[in-house]
Amino acid sequence: MRLSQGAPGAKVLAFGGYQPADVVTNEDLAKRIETSDEWIQSRVGIKERRVAGPQESEIDLAVQAGGKALAASGLAAGDIDLVIVATCTLEAQIPNAAARVAHRLGIAAPGAFDINAACAGFCYALSAASDAVRTGSATNVLVIGTEKLSQWIDWDNRAVSVIFADGAGAAVVVPSETPGIGPVVWGSAGDKSDAIAIKDRASFLEQEGQTVFRWATTALHPVAQLACERAGVDPAELAAFVPHQANLRIIEAIARKLGADNAVIAKDIVLAGNTSAASIPLALSRMIERGEVPSGGLALLLGFGAGLTYASQVVEIP
Amino acid sequence: MALTEQEILAGLGKIVNEITGIPAAEVTPEKNFVDDLDIDSLSMVEIAVAAQDEFGVEIPDDQLKHLKTVKDVINFIQA
Numbered sequence: 001m002r003l004s005q006g007a008p009g010a011k012v013l014a015f016g017g018y019q020p021a022d023v024v025t026n027e028d029l030a031k032r033i034e035t036s037d038e039w040i041q042s043r044v045g046i047k048e049r050r051v052a053g054p055q056e057s058e059i060d061l062a063v064q065a066g067g068k069a070l071a072a073s074g075l076a077a078g079d080i081d082l083v084i085v086a087t088c089t090l091e092a093q094i095p096n097a098a099a100r101v102a103h104r105l106g107i108a109a110p111g112a113f114d115i116n117a118a119c120a121g122f123c124y125a126l127s128a129a130s131d132a133v134r135t136g137s138a139t140n141v142l143v144i145g146t147e148k149l150s151q152w153i154d155w156d157n158r159a160v161s162v163i164f165a166d167g168a169g170a171a172v173v174v175p176s177e178t179p180g181i182g183p184v185v186w187g188s189a190g191d192k193s194d195a196i197a198i199k200d201r202a203s204f205l206e207q208e209g210q211t212v213f214r215w216a217t218t219a220l221h222p223v224a225q226l227a228c229e230r231a232g233v234d235p236a237e238l239a240a241f242v243p244h245q246a247n248l249r250i251i252e253a254i255a256r257k258l259g260a261d262n263a264v265i266a267k268d269i270v271l272a273g274n275t276s277a278a279s280i281p282l283a284l285s286r287m288i289e290r291g292e293v294p295s296g297g298l299a300l301l302l303g304f305g306a307g308l309t310y311a312s313q314v315v316e317i318p
Numbered sequence: 319m320a321l322t323e324q325e326i327l328a329g330l331g332k333i334v335n336e337i338t339g340i341p342a343a344e345v346t347p348e349k350n351f352v353d354d355l356d357i358d359s360l361s362m363v364e365i366a367v368a369a370q371d372e373f374g375v376e377i378p379d380d381q382l383k384h385l386k387t388v389k390d391v392i393n394f395i396q397a
């Protein structure tokens with residue numbers, strides 16, 4: 001038996017993001033539930049979020065984001081031989097999302113699988129893509145985080161309805177002579193599995209806000225620091241810090257403790273809400289579009305969420 | 319040796335000031351965190367975590383919700 005030969009490294013060639021058209025403002029929510037713009041902004045930092053209508057599925061969102069990343073990469077659909085979709089909000093559990101999204105994008109017969117690590121899913125999927133390229137299991141990989149959280153939310157429950165939203169983000173991962181995706185640091189805390197959950201098919205998403213807040217603001221900055229250390233990067237060298245867009249206060253608390261003094265901190269949550277596995281590529285694609293981060297600079301990604309799960313790695317910005 | 323009420327109060331005043339910007343002098347035993355100091359539930363978690371680092375006493379979330387006043391927190395730390 002022989003082993004396949006991969007590339008010395010892998011890198012992200014392009015990112016892409018997509019949000020559905022319908023905007024839901026804090027004022028819109030305040031008409032339905034006991035809340036206010038001031039309350040929502042002070043607790044979670046969100047001004048508005050996007051929600052997909054009944055005609056637009058999480059598969060449609062993924063196709064849009066994946067298509068944009070593919071177009072930005074300059075590669076053709078036929079160049080992709082592996083598609084990985086990170087999602088935790090699929091309406092239909094069978095078949096998986098990756099094969100359907102690949103077919104819609106005209107990608108013929110790629111390897112296709114989904115990853116569920118909730119809001120950490122994109123970082124897990126990016127790590128799997130990088131490893132596939134480096135071992136030779138795949139050449140060019142399309143990685144997509146997509147979520148339609150709106151279909152799992154009780155819009156009368158203000159503990160969650162003010163936070164979550166819909167969207168998708170994607171990355172094209174290709175071989176590289178030099179490392180463009182650093183070693184992943186990942187893990188989980190299954191003792192806190194009840195903290196964020198959809199308990200069964202008849203239930204909506206529920207979250208123990210204080211438990212998650214305490215965990216996120218105390219347990220995650222060491223993970224982010226370790227991801228920098230394993231990549232041989234000082235946090236002060238980072239051009240961008242792109243944590244999962246969970247809550248602006250969590251983002252700011254982790255950023256303070258990280259010591260990424262020269263980095264642009266992603267605050268996409270303000271206009272996008274919490275889009276789970278989509279939030280990191282969606283945020284970074286928009287930062288690149290706006291010219292906020294330099295091509296060739298280093299970005300630290302940090303995903304964390306239900307499970308509880310977490311994953312972090314340094315990537316070179318395309 | 320157990321900390322005195324004054325020592326804990328001084329430490330809490332410093333913690334509350336660092337997290338919320340409220341002057342430490344306003345943090346007095348009879349004050350209610352929510353009604354008097356306008357501190358929300360997430361800031362209370364940050365205060366509990368900082369208090370654990372300062373005083374070595376863990377305040378779990380299920381206990382935290384019962385601690386309404388500054389005096390309640392002092393009593394919990396002393397107990």
